[in-house]
Amino acid sequence: MPSSVLGLVKASHPEPAAAVTVVAGLLAAGVGHRPAGVTAVVLTVLASQLAVGWSNDALDAHRDAAVGRTDKPAASGVVRRRHLAYAAVAAAVATPLVALSTGGVAAACATVGLVSALLYNWPLKSTPVSVLPYAVSFGSLPAFVVLALPGAPSPPVWLVAAAACLGAGAHFANVLPDLADDARTGVHGLPHRLGSAGSRLAAAGLLLAATVILVVGPPGPPSWAGLSAIAVAAVVPVIGWYAGRVAARAGGRPVAAFRAVLVVALIDVVLLVVNGRVV
Structure with a gap:
């Protein structure tokens, strides 16, 4: 080729x-x-x-x-x-x-x-x-x-809203590894203005919101699996943030927070596909 x-x-x-x-x-x-x-x-x-x-x-x-x-x-x-x-x-x-x-x-x-x-x-x-x-x-x-x-x-409004939150969260997560390079070349989007910590919080919060909407939005009561997904989406970013702090103090790259956000994003994608079946 x-x-x-x-x-x-x-x-x-x-x-x-x-x-x-x-x-x-x-x-x-x-x-x-x-x-x-x-x-x-x-x-x-x-x-x-x-x-x-x-x-x-x-x-x-x-x-x-x-x-x-x-x-x-x-x-x-x-x-x-x-x-x-x-x-x-x-x-x-x-x-x-x-x-x-x-x-x-x-x-x-x-x-x-x-x-x-x-x-x-x-x-x-x-x-x-x-x-x-x-x-x-x-x-x-x-x-x-x-x-x-x-x-x-x-x-359904809930489906569109959840996807919008997922996309917004993905924006903050996607930019995290490139903040330093972007700053050197003059990119000053919202994540760059919030900084690394602010962007991690924004990504985690938006992805948690997407998870909640995808669980409680469809007709009927939320399932135990859905409620468990909400709990995971709330806890995993905290664990990732703590692991990233430990890695940074040891001189390593604090990539755990970024990976934690990706885990929540994957959960949201699965929920999006599965719950889309109720449309």
């Missing part, structure tokens, strides 16, 4: 792109889509993820080069910025076109999510409202999946 093609794959942020696409597909199957509907949802979400990833790396190439990010294809010269830009435009155009196969309202919702994510890449990443695009884009994902169903039922 040519290095430029591999560069495009790496520049698409393949891990989160694949994760979000898989979650969308599972959610689509859970809410009752037939195979053709699941396929349309997956292709729409994949196209939007590619557009966001490629545009992000194209815009950040100069910053990534400045901090020595050799893992970034555009910064290391493996792929040219203009090629990333062309690919991002093609994927962005493909997103609403594919989504139209599920209906106009659903396509509009998918487009809102895409535009919101692109606005994060520029110009909102370095502003106090950097968390807003994450909330909007993640909230629009289950809304799109539900609206894409035949008959277009209204997406």
Whole structure:
């Protein structure tokens, strides 16, 4: 495979792109889509993820080069910025076109999510409202999946709210490892203004809120498994914060808090997919 093609794959942020696409597909199957509907949802979400990833790396190439990010294809010269830009435009155009196969309202919702994510890449990443695009884009994902169903039922408010909290929490968690590099290159989004401790608290609080909404939002009483998930979401970040403090005092990297947030995020994703079946 040519290095430029591999560069495009790496520049698409393949891990989160694949994760979000898989979650969308599972959610689509859970809410009752037939195979053709699941396929349309997956292709729409994949196209939007590619557009966001490629545009992000194209815009950040100069910053990534400045901090020595050799893992970034555009910064290391493996792929040219203009090629990333062309690919991002093609994927962005493909997103609403594919989504139209599920209906106009659903396509509009998918487009809102895409535009919101692109606005994060520029110009909102370095502003106090950097968390807003994450909330909007993640909230629009289950809304799109539900609206894409035949008959277009209204997406439950609790499902959209939980996804929005999950996305907002993911923003703070995602930025944590890069706070120092971002500060060196002039990125001053909301997590950077809150600092490491504030961002950890924000991530944990938002993900806990998502857990609670996903447990108590669906019809009927919450299950014991759901209540247990809330307890885990409340306790794990505290353990991670304490372990991170111990590691920092010993001269190590305080990554435990970040990993704890990821554990809660994984719990929320599972709840999102499972509880989407009640829609």
